Amino acid sequence: MTERKRMRDWGLQVGEYPPGPLNAITDVSGVKVGHLTVIKDESISSGAAKCIRTGITAVVPYPLKLERRLLTGSFFMRPSGDVSGYEVIDDFCYLKSPVVLTNSFSAGRIYNGILSIGFGLKRDLWPPIVVSLDASYLNDMDARILQEKHLIEAVETASTGRVAEGSMGAGVGLVSYGWKGGIGSSSRRVTILGEIYHLGSLVATSNLHSTSTTLEGAKAGKPSPSPAVDKAGTLAIVSATDAPLLPHQLKGIARESALSLSSLVSPEDGIVSLAFSTANVINNAEEGPLTYQFQWIEERNLSPLFLAVREAVKEAVGNSLLMASPVKGRMDREGVPIPLELFKRLFSEPRL
Numbered sequence: 001m002t003e004r005k006r007m008r009d010w011g012l013q014v015g016e017y018p019p020g021p022l023n024a025i026t027d028v029s030g031v032k033v034g035h036l037t038v039i040k041d042e043s044i045s046s047g048a049a050k051c052i053r054t055g056i057t058a059v060v061p062y063p064l065k066l067e068r069r070l071l072t073g074s075f076f077m078r079p080s081g082d083v084s085g086y087e088v089i090d091d092f093c094y095l096k097s098p099v100v101l102t103n104s105f106s107a108g109r110i111y112n113g114i115l116s117i118g119f120g121l122k123r124d125l126w127p128p129i130v131v132s133l134d135a136s137y138l139n140d141m142d143a144r145i146l147q148e149k150h151l152i153e154a155v156e157t158a159s160t161g162r163v164a165e166g167s168m169g170a171g172v173g174l175v176s177y178g179w180k181g182g183i184g185s186s187s188r189r190v191t192i193l194g195e196i197y198h199l200g201s202l203v204a205t206s207n208l209h210s211t212s213t214t215l216e217g218a219k220a221g222k223p224s225p226s227p228a229v230d231k232a233g234t235l236a237i238v239s240a241t242d243a244p245l246l247p248h249q250l251k252g253i254a255r256e257s258a259l260s261l262s263s264l265v266s267p268e269d270g271i272v273s274l275a276f277s278t279a280n281v282i283n284n285a286e287e288g289p290l291t292y293q294f295q296w297i298e299e300r301n302l303s304p305l306f307l308a309v310r311e312a313v314k315e316a317v318g319n320s321l322l323m324a325s326p327v328k329g330r331m332d333r334e335g336v337p338i339p340l341e342l343f344k345r346l347f348s349e350p351r352l
Contacts, residue, residue, distance in 0.1 A: 067123060069096050093247035101204050135172075137330075138334075163183070187201070239273070245305075317347075
C-alpha cells in the first residue's frame with residue numbers, strides 16, 4: 001500500500017505563500033482540534049448488525065473556560081446537510097461554541113453535548129455550531145451510537161499541535177470524488193503592512209461528485225472504486241486567522257474560500273464555509289454595558305488574506321485525500337485512497 005503523505009511531502013505545492021510551522025489550522029494561536037473516531041461492528045438494541053464508521057471532529061476556537069466571543073462570518077452554498085446555529089451567527093456575527101463536524105444522524109446529540117459542556121462551565125455556549133455530513137456510503141448512520149461523552153472526549157483532548165488528517169474523526173466514514181475522503185488542514189503566513197498574520201483552514205471532504213474523477217481515472221487506468229457515490233455532498237470548511245477582521249470581512253474570507261474551488265466542486269455539491277478571527281476578542285466576563293474598540297485591516301489591503309485562504313483550503317482538500325487510509329464499511333463497500341498519479345493529474349496547477 002502506498003504510504004500516506006501530505007501534499008508537500010510528495011513535493012506538491014499550492015500557491016506562493018509559505019505555510020505556518022504545522023501547516024494546519026492550529027498555526028493560529030489558541031485554536032485546537034480534537035478527534036473522536038469509532039470503527040466497529042456491533043448489534044444494536046433491535047438485534048440488527050451495524051457497521052459503524054463514524055466520529056467527531058471539533059475545532060475549539062479559544063479556551064472554553066474563558067468567557068469569550070469571537071467575531072465570525074459564514075457562507076453557505078447548497079449544503080446537503082444541516083448547520084445548526086447559522087442564522088444566529090449570521091445575524092449577531094459572533095462565535096462562542098466549538099465548531100463540530102459529525103454524521104447527519106448524530107447532529108442532535110452533539111448539539112446537546114455542546115450545551116452540556118457550557119452548562120458544566122456555568123455558562124452557555126450558544127448557539128452550538130454543528131455541521132452534519134453524509135457518511136452513509138460506509139457508515140450505518142441509523143445506529144446513532146455517538147453520545148455527549150464522545151463529544152466531551154473530542155473537546156477535552158483537542159490539541160494545538162499537529163492535526164491528524166484523513167480517515168479520522170468525522171472523516172472516517174467520508175467518501176469523495178469516488179475515493180476515500182476525510183479531514184485535511186493547511187495554513188499560510190501573510191505579511192500585511194509589516195505585520196505577520198496566520199490563516200489556517202480545516203476541511204472535511206464528503207461525497208463530492210465523482211463524475212470527472214471517474215473519467216480521468218478511467219483514462220489513467222484507475223477507475224473510481226465507488227462510482228455509486230453519485231449524489232450531492234458537502235465540502236465543509238472552517239478557517240481561522242489572527243488577523244484583526246470585522247464580520248463582513250470574515251464573510252468575505254468564507255465566501256472567497258468557497259467560490260475559489262470551482263475546479264474541485266461540481267454544480268451538484270454544496271459548501272459550508274465558516275471563518276473566525278482570534279483577534280478583537282469580546283470578553284463576556286466584564287460587566288456591561290461596554291464599548292469595544294476593534295481593530296481592522298482596510299479593504300484595500302485584504303488581497304493577501306483572500307489569496308492565502310484560497311491556497312490553504314485547496315491544500316487542505318488535497319491533504320484530506322492523500323492522507324486518507326482505506327476503510328471497509330457497510331454492504332462490503334470500501335473507501336479506497338486515490339492513487340498518487342491520479343491525484344497529481346487532477347490536482348495539479350492550473351486546476352487549483
